[in-house]
Amino acid sequence: MIFRLSQVIVSFLLLVSLNCAAFPDRVTLKNRNLKLSNEQKLKILFTGFYRYETEKEMILQEIIKQGIEEDTSSKITLEIILQKKDPKYQYPLLHRVQFLLTFLSGGIFPSHIRTEQTLTFRYSQSDRIIKENEYSVGMDQWRGIPIVIFMISHWPNKIFKDQLSETTKLEFSE
Template sequence: MKYNFLIHLSIQLILLIFSVGCAAFPDPVTSSERKLQPIDKNKIKVVFTGFYRYEQEKKVLLETLIKRGLVEDSNSNLELELILQKKDPVYKYLFLHRINLLATFLSGGMIPSHIRTEQTLTFRYSKLGVIERESVYHIGMDQWRGIPVIILMIIQWPTRIYKEQLVEATELEIKDI
C-alpha cells in the first residue's frame, strides 16, 4: 500500500516538473516572399486562420497592425489573411532526442529534455479573391524542460517568447509594405 502511494506521488511530481519547468530560446525570425505588389494599407479586412488556440496572440497581432497604421474595415475589397501553421520539427539526431526524453523521465526531471517548436506565419494579401502578395515568416524555438531550467523559465517563458516572435514577424511585415 505504501509503495503504491509512493509510486503515484513520484509520477505526479514528474508530471508537475514537466508542466512547470520550461524555458524557451527563440530562433531569429526569417522570411520569404512569394509575390511583390505594393499594398494600400488604408482600409483592409483582416482574417485570422489557424489561431483557434491563440486568442491572446491574435489580439496582440491585430493591435500591432493597427498601431502601425493599418485601418481595419470588414467591408473592404482588400483582405489580409494571417495564417498560422505548425510545422513538424526536424531533429538532426532523432535517436539522441528520444534518448534525452527517456533520460529526463527516468531522472525525474534532473536531466533537462529538449523539444523543438517550429511554425510559420503567413501574410496573404488578396483583392477580390486574387492573391497579390504573400509573405511567409518562419518562427522557431528550442524548449528545455526539467528541474535545472526552473531559474531560466522566469525570463524565457515559452508563451512570452512566442508572442514576441509573432509581433516581430508582424512588425517586419508592416515595415515592408
C-alpha cells in the same frame, strides 16, 4: 506515512519536469509578389488561431498601431495564417532517448523539444494573391529540473508572443 511521502516526492518531480524554458530562433522571411498599393483599410481574416486567441488579439492591436484600419467592405483582404510545422531533429533517435531519460529520471536530465511555426500574411483581391510574406518562427524548449532557473525570463508563451509581435512589426515596417 512513507507511502504518502513517496507520493509527494514523485508528484513534485513530475511537476518540476513539466516546466520548460524556451530560446527563440531568428525570424526569417520568404515572400512573393511584392507590389501592393498603399491601402490603409483591409479586410482582416485569421486562419489557424483556434487555440491562440490572445495572440490573435495582440497581432490585431499591433496592426492597428501601424495605422492599418480593419474594414469588412475593403477590396483587399489580409489573411493571417498560423501553421505549425513538424520539427526536424538532426538525430531523432537521440531525441527519443533523451526524452525517455528525462521522464525516467523525474526531470533530473533535461530534454529538448523543437517548436516551429510559420506566420503568413497573404494579401488578395478577389481570387488573386497580390502579395504574400511567410515568416518562420521557432524555438528550442528545454524541460527538466535544471531549467527552473531559466523559466522566469524564457517562458515559452512569452517567447512565442514576442516572436509574433516582432513578425507583425517586420511585416508593416516596409
